[in-house]
Amino acid sequence: MKPQLLKISSNQVNSFNARKDSTPDINNRWHYHLVLELIYFKKGNGTQYVGDDSRRFHKGDVALIGANLPHYWQFDNRFFNTRKSKSVEVYVVHFDEFFWGKEFINLPENKEIKKLIQKSTRGCQFLGETREKLTLLIPEIISSTGTNRIIKLLEVLQIMANSTEVDFLASSNYNPQFNDSEKNRIIDVYNYTLTHYTQKISLDEIATIANLSPSSFCKFFKSTSGKTYTQFVNEMRVSEACRKLIENQMSVKEICFACGFNNFTSFHEVFKSIIGKSPLQYQKEYRDGLTL
Numbered sequence: 001m002k003p004q005l006l007k008i009s010s011n012q013v014n015s016f017n018a019r020k021d022s023t024p025d026i027n028n029r030w031h032y033h034l035v036l037e038l039i040y041f042k043k044g045n046g047t048q049y050v051g052d053d054s055r056r057f058h059k060g061d062v063a064l065i066g067a068n069l070p071h072y073w074q075f076d077n078r079f080f081n082t083r084k085s086k087s088v089e090v091y092v093v094h095f096d097e098f099f100w101g102k103e104f105i106n107l108p109e110n111k112e113i114k115k116l117i118q119k120s121t122r123g124c125q126f127l128g129e130t131r132e133k134l135t136l137l138i139p140e141i142i143s144s145t146g147t148n149r150i151i152k153l154l155e156v157l158q159i160m161a162n163s164t165e166v167d168f169l170a171s172s173n174y175n176p177q178f179n180d181s182e183k184n185r186i187i188d189v190y191n192y193t194l195t196h197y198t199q200k201i202s203l204d205e206i207a208t209i210a211n212l213s214p215s216s217f218c219k220f221f222k223s224t225s226g227k228t229y230t231q232f233v234n235e236m237r238v239s240e241a242c243r244k245l246i247e248n249q250m251s252v253k254e255i256c257f258a259c260g261f262n263n264f265t266s267f268h269e270v271f272k273s274i275i276g277k278s279p280l281q282y283q284k285e286y287r288d289g290l291t292l
Contacts, residue, residue: 015095015100016095016099017093018091018141019142020090024080024087024088026090030070030190031071032069032070032071033068036065036066036095036120038062039064039091040061040092041058041089043090044088045059047076047239047240048072048169049074050070053171053174053235054235055239056242061125062125062135063169064126066120067097069120069123076246091142093138097117113154116157119166122170124169125166126160127166128165172226174226182220185212185220188210189209193206197237198258235274237261241256252279267279
């Protein structure tokens with residue numbers, strides 16, 4: 001999926017945009033924008049792609065996505081099939097780094113918030129008590145008006161800036177600021193992989209997509225993403241396996257092959273190295289309510 005520039009509309013009434021979504025297909029695509037995105041999933045889960053990272057997202061998750069960082073929130077199929085209204089509930093805030101003026105962010109009192117904005121270029125997911133605080137405050141941004149709206153956003157940013165309960169999403173070597181040639185090449189590779197990762201993808205095949213020799217492709221992908229192409233594909237396959245384990249409509253062995261693995265033992269090893277537990281343990285903990 002080619003990342004598309006999503007233009008966030010601005011108006012004279014508000015200095016930043018805040019909304020609540022109740023359908024799973026809002027911006028259901030690989031995209032980026034020139035502003036930061038603060039997102040809170042109150043209801044709904046699925047697979048998230050942020051830069052070169054892919055993993056499950058669950059209800060209660062909170063993330064801050066920096067400007068120009070490609071991302072995609074793919075809700076599970078069951079949220080599209082439901083007849084219930086408001087099958088998902090997502091709070092989204094889009095704001096420019098300088099919506100309050102360039103001088104404000106450079107005030108000494110705001111140095112931690114400035115650092116947070118810099119860190120968000122990798123995508124930040126907040127955990128623990130920090131997440132609990134944020135899930136209470138973020139809806140208040142949407143419901144507030146006037147100056148209080150800005151105060152609520154500042155309060156949220158301050159909590160994030162002072163927290164150590166954060167997980168970075170994209171790898172430290174991920175760089176979305178490619179030149180035009182590199183950008184088109186990485187877009188083609190990502191697009192092809194997102195479409196074919198449940199099938200076998202040979203090195204020659206993906207190198208041809210990138211218009212590079214196999215050895216040059218390996219160097220190119222590692223330098224732009226910070227990981228090998230095999231690691232990248234395995235992470236996508238494991239994310240899909242997690243989704244299928246949660247849906248519980250297939251056996252673990254069936255899931256293994258449906259997600260692109262051609263060896264059951266290898267599937268177990270890769271799954272455990274990425275998730276930290278076996279597929280059956282992951283499924284059991286989800287059923288017991290521990291994963292969420």
